[in-house]
Amino acid sequence: MRADRPMHQLKDQQDLRRVRAADPDFSGTLAKGLMILQSFVRDPRAHANSEFADRLGLPRPTVSRLCRSLQALGFLxxxxxxxxxxxxxxxVALGYPYVINTPLLPQLRPAMQSMADRFEGAVSVGVTMDLDVVYVETCAHEQGTLKRPGVGAVRGIVETAMGRAWLAQLPAAERNRFLARAKRERTDEYARSSEGLKASLANHGKRGFAINMGDAGLGVLAVGVASNIRYGPRRLLFNCAVPGxxxxxxxxxxxxxxALVQLVNMADRQVGLR
Structure with a gap:
């Protein structure tokens, strides 16, 4: 499919029109229903039909039919x-197969938990989804961090250590295109993170890991490493966050x-032995 924007970043009816113009086989009705569900990713509170209609630029009767269908299927x-x-x-059930099939998670959980306990923080695994990282596992110290991310939590790539580690392994031209788009579409997030992001990318080569010095908020510090483990087209990314x-x-x-580099190297070796 050719489109100006990946499907999971469709924001409104105008985006849908552009995609359908580029790909006549694209299912607009299905996309509208998924856009309603994705509204909860950024804003998990309860929503009225009118809010969906206003946010997505869809007619209220269309939203009403879609919501009733999604309710009948258990998605709302x-x-x-x-x-x-x-x-x-x-x-929730739909995401379960993705999580349980994530490579090596059962084998890695003991080491992740040990590291979380050692540094009194949280060790997580995530994958990229367009401009974001989606967390698929977190092992936390009993007191954890102030912003412990649960399974399914979404954070911006530019403001997470694991996202920065992913950026560091991209070819320069591809990374620059990504950063230009992030700056354009996530203005506040990019502005808040830009200085730390630049410093982290500049030092990644000699360190072997990326860093977040707290610009994600609440004084949480973190390091991130991109593994060589593939889950479909995506790399598994590792993060260790500790309270400042x-x-x-x-x-x-x-x-x-x-320590996180050592954990990821161990995971990469396990894949190599398979």
């Missing part, structure tokens, strides 16, 4: 008292980063 739940829709359990009050920036460089 409806609260009659509030007259609002919640994300339904079928959406428990660690210093020097700890990321001297101790936590190298």
């Amino acid at each position: 739940d409806h609260d009659e008292r509030l007259d609002r829709y919640f994300i339904g359990p079928a959406a 009050y428990r660690a210093k920036s020097a700890d990321l460089v001297k101790t936590i980063g190298p």
Whole structure:
């Protein structure tokens, strides 16, 4: 399919028209239903039909039919008292096959948990999805971090250490195109992260890992490594996040980063032995 924007980043009716003009076989009705579901990724609260219609630029009767269909299939739940829709359990079940088939996760969990306990933080695995990283597993110390990401959590690539590690392994031209688009479409996120992002990319070659010095918010520091493990077309990305009050920036460089590199190297070797 040729389109100006990947399907999972369609924002409204205008985007749909552009995609359908480029690909007559593209299913607009299916895309509209998925766009309603994806509204909950950025804004997980309950929504009224009118909110979906306004946000997506769709006619309210169309939204009503789509929501009723999604409710019948279990992807939405409806609260009659509030007259609002919640994300339904079928959406959770749909992600389960992806998580359980993620390569090596059962074998890696003990090492991830050990590292999380050692540094009193959280060790996560994620994959890229357009401008974001989606978390597929997290092992956390019992007190964890202030922003422990659960399975299915979405964070911007430019503001996460694992996302920056993924960027560092891209060819320069491809990375520059990505960054230009991120700056254009995620203006606030890019502005908040740009200085830390540039420093992390500049030092990745000599360190072997990427760094986030807290620009993602709440004083959480993190290191990230891109593995060689493929899940379909995507690499598994690893992240170790620690609260800033428990660690210093020097700890990321001297101790936590190298420990994460060691964990990822172990995982890469297991794939090589298969």
